[in-house]
Amino acid sequence: MGDVARLAGVSAQTVSRVSNGFPGVTEETRRQVLAAMRELDYRPNSAARALRRGEFRTLGVITFSLSTLGNIRTLDAIATSAAREGYAVTLLPVAVPTQDEVHGAFSRLGELAVDGVIVIMEVHLLDAATVSLPPGMQVVVADSDAGDRYTVVDTDQAGGARDAVRHLLGLGHRTVWHLGGPEESFAAQRRANAWRATLDEAGLLAPPLVRGDWSAESGYRAGLRLAEQPDCTAVFAANDQMALGLLRALDERGRKVPDDVSVVGFDDIPESASFLPPLTTVHQDFAEVGRLCVEGVLSKMRQDVAGYGTTLVPTRLVRRRSTAPPPAGR
Amino acid sequence: MGDVARLAGVSAQTVSRVSNGFPGVTEETRRQVLAAMRELDYRPNSAARALRRGEFRTLGVITFSLSTLGNIRTLDAIATSAAREGYAVTLLPVAVPTQDEVHGAFSRLGELAVDGVIVIMEVHLLDAATVSLPPGMQVVVADSDAGDRYTVVDTDQAGGARDAVRHLLGLGHRTVWHLGGPEESFAAQRRANAWRATLDEAGLLAPPLVRGDWSAESGYRAGLRLAEQPDCTAVFAANDQMALGLLRALDERGRKVPDDVSVVGFDDIPESASFLPPLTTVHQDFAEVGRLCVEGVLSKMRQDVAGYGTTLVPTRLVRRRSTAPPPAGR
DNA sequence: TCAGTGAATGTTTACGTAAACATTCACTGA
DNA sequence: TCAGTGAATGTTTACGTAAACATTCACTGA
Numbered sequence: 001m002g003d004v005a006r007l008a009g010v011s012a013q014t015v016s017r018v019s020n021g022f023p024g025v026t027e028e029t030r031r032q033v034l035a036a037m038r039e040l041d042y043r044p045n046s047a048a049r050a051l052r053r054g055e056f057r058t059l060g061v062i063t064f065s066l067s068t069l070g071n072i073r074t075l076d077a078i079a080t081s082a083a084r085e086g087y088a089v090t091l092l093p094v095a096v097p098t099q100d101e102v103h104g105a106f107s108r109l110g111e112l113a114v115d116g117v118i119v120i121m122e123v124h125l126l127d128a129a130t131v132s133l134p135p136g137m138q139v140v141v142a143d144s145d146a147g148d149r150y151t152v153v154d155t156d157q158a159g160g161a162r163d164a165v166r167h168l169l170g171l172g173h174r175t176v177w178h179l180g181g182p183e184e185s186f187a188a189q190r191r192a193n194a195w196r197a198t199l200d201e202a203g204l205l206a207p208p209l210v211r212g213d214w215s216a217e218s219g220y221r222a223g224l225r226l227a228e229q230p231d232c233t234a235v236f237a238a239n240d241q242m243a244l245g246l247l248r249a250l251d252e253r254g255r256k257v258p259d260d261v262s263v264v265g266f267d268d269i270p271e272s273a274s275f276l277p278p279l280t281t282v283h284q285d286f287a288e289v290g291r292l293c294v295e296g297v298l299s300k301m302r303q304d305v306a307g308y309g310t311t312l313v314p315t316r317l318v319r320r321r322s323t324a325p326p327p328a329g330r
Numbered sequence: 331m332g333d334v335a336r337l338a339g340v341s342a343q344t345v346s347r348v349s350n351g352f353p354g355v356t357e358e359t360r361r362q363v364l365a366a367m368r369e370l371d372y373r374p375n376s377a378a379r380a381l382r383r384g385e386f387r388t389l390g391v392i393t394f395s396l397s398t399l400g401n402i403r404t405l406d407a408i409a410t411s412a413a414r415e416g417y418a419v420t421l422l423p424v425a426v427p428t429q430d431e432v433h434g435a436f437s438r439l440g441e442l443a444v445d446g447v448i449v450i451m452e453v454h455l456l457d458a459a460t461v462s463l464p465p466g467m468q469v470v471v472a473d474s475d476a477g478d479r480y481t482v483v484d485t486d487q488a489g490g491a492r493d494a495v496r497h498l499l500g501l502g503h504r505t506v507w508h509l510g511g512p513e514e515s516f517a518a519q520r521r522a523n524a525w526r527a528t529l530d531e532a533g534l535l536a537p538p539l540v541r542g543d544w545s546a547e548s549g550y551r552a553g554l555r556l557a558e559q560p561d562c563t564a565v566f567a568a569n570d571q572m573a574l575g576l577l578r579a580l581d582e583r584g585r586k587v588p589d590d591v592s593v594v595g596f597d598d599i600p601e602s603a604s605f606l607p608p609l610t611t612v613h614q615d616f617a618e619v620g621r622l623c624v625e626g627v628l629s630k631m632r633q634d635v636a637g638y639g640t641t642l643v644p645t646r647l648v649r650r651r652s653t654a655p656p657p658a659g660r
Numbered sequence: 661t662c663a664g665t666g667a668a669t670g671t672t673t674a675c676g677t678a679a680a681c682a683t684t685c686a687c688t689g690a
Numbered sequence: 691t692c693a694g695t696g697a698a699t700g701t702t703t704a705c706g707t708a709a710a711c712a713t714t715c716a717c718t719g720a
Contacts, residue, residue: 046386050675051674051676090419110373270545274575331677344700378677380705381677382679
């Protein structure tokens with residue numbers, strides 16, 4: 001910075017002013033400084049900046065190693081939104097999803113060059129963790145139900161599930177079966193609960209819940225069982241992969257989709273438009289979740305709020321060819 | 331640090347020594363300092379450290395927004411390996427894959443708190459970019475063929491394709507068809523070239539190349555055409571998604587896999603073991619690619635080497651039920 | 661004419677750390 | 691006994707920046 005100042009014939013402080021876009025610098029001075037910067041290939045030292053300013057302009061993202069598609073797309077959106085706000089994103093991977101590991105990630109936080117944190121993870125692990133956050137470190141959690149202890153941004157799982165079930169009921173189906181996700185998953189729980197609640201509201205009895213583990217293979221196995229139920233004309237699958245397996249099982253058993261059975265998925269993964277038949281599904285806006293996470297931490301940082309609560313991102317039902325009215329006479 | 335020193339009754343320098351694990355501190359002094367650190371919840375300021383040391387202990391990863399599964403798993407491995415080496419990972423997303431964007435990412439690098447860079451991206455975009463890297467900034471590129479200009483770590487695409495083709499020839503097939511990836515992709519190019527070369531070596535004529543765009547849907551469409559070729563008994567698909575579409579097309583057309591047609595994929599995505607039938611495919615070791623990227627930048631940083639060259643990560647053929655000898659009489 | 665004003669620019673200083681050098685002090689061995 | 695040695699610890703200083711305060715100087719208006 002001193003070299004630039006010398007070459008431009010000004011003081012270092014003026015270089016700093018130009019470098020930070022502060023007002024009160026003559027157009028001509030500014031041009032000379034910029035020229036000197038280019039000449040010397042000057043780049044501000046971010047360590048010194050951070051030290052002086054007391055902030056790093058960096059957000060940390062704690063994730064249980066990039067596992068699900070949703071997490072990844074949320075992370076992508078976080079990185080993009082953060083960049084737009086002039087923040088960098090540092091990854092804090094947690095290899096094994098244990099209390100200790102999560103706890104460790106949180107305590108390493110203090111030494112890391114990070115101003116705020118976004119956690120993308122099933123939140124079970126945050127429960128008992130006696131997390132000692134560095135003072136002033138703000139946290140936002142994506143995709144969890146810890147709204148009573150953290151600021152949470154989540155997809156409106158319940159709303160999406162409700163839309164899926166209502167869509168099928170609206171087509172005239174007597175009831176809707178559910179191919180649910182694993183018991184431990186909060187997202188799966190909420191989708192299943194909303195499915196049951198929506199049937200209740202309509203005065204309908206929920207058929208027995210069939211569970212998978214999110215994988216296409218588990219959807220296929222569950223599908224073989226569902227295909228044996230003659231009165232099953234509509235299935236809401238808790239994600240698209242399981243719906244894919246279900247489609248294949250129904251096809252193998254000679255039950256046509258959507259003529260005999262209607263199927264709705266959840267997620268709207270890119271492939272779902274190419275399934276046979278193209279899948280009606282609940283679109284999740286991961287980009288918006290990521291954006292709101294960034295917005296959330298930044299505003300908490302700026303106002304230094306300690307609050308909590310949940311922001312829900314609405315879903316959108318995408319109607320494709322896998323749903324239709326039930327076969328005549330049912 | 332001063333507070334800790336006062337509380338422990340030592341100098342700040344001794345605190346620094348304990349904090350960095352330097353030798354020459356009595357066990358008793360060390361214990362007192364550690365106690366004082368805990369008491370005051372002291373955490374070293376990473377900005378000041380970076381300023382003083384002249385390094386950030388951070389690697390930057392430039393990716394064209396987290397698109398493909400391979401990129402994501404590579405990124406995951408990079409983050410994990412970096413953490414093991416005491417390095418953090420900062421994400422530098424490039425929203426649009428244009429020269430300008432990539433160039434921009436590279437020049438922002440100078441201001442970023444980053445000691446080295448890993449690029450995960452098709453490398454077309456690096457070609458013409460007049461990249462002005464900050465002095466001393468080392469770069470490693472994953473998954474590209476720019477070995478003459480950068481240090482590159484890549485999966486052994488050619489070796490994997492060769493193994494796939496040889497496996498099919500070894501089973502007795504007269505020739506092997508190829509369902510290739512998009513023309514612009516370097517990975518697709520290398521897989522297709524190796525397919526052709528392996529047939530050449532065996533003195534066989536390569537059937538016409540059928541192209542998809544990596545998606546299952548494109549594999550399905552290509553599969554419908556391949557199903558019309560009565561002499562097609564073995565297909566090597568350039569990725570597992572296209573193989574999935576291919577399987578479905580063959581099934582629809584009544585051609586049994588593996589009885590009538592053998593199919594090999596590439597990637598070994600988790601689902602491929604659950605395809606119908608389970609898919610023989612080429613396993614890519616993304617974790618190893620990521621690890622080698624980190625190792626590569628770090629060693630270049632330490633020795634300040636300016637060299638380039640390519641490190642290939644071997645693949646492994648995973649034999650499942652989608653491949654078998656050709657039907658009798660063929 | 662000249663005190664007063666305010667924009668443009670300069671000078672001093674501290675952010676928290678660790679390298680380089682300095683000092684202390686117990687112990688060794690002639 | 692005491693110079694010599696080396697481990698343990700302390701003091702001084704600089705890393706590059708930007709906030710706080712200081713100075714310069716052209717211009718205004720009574």
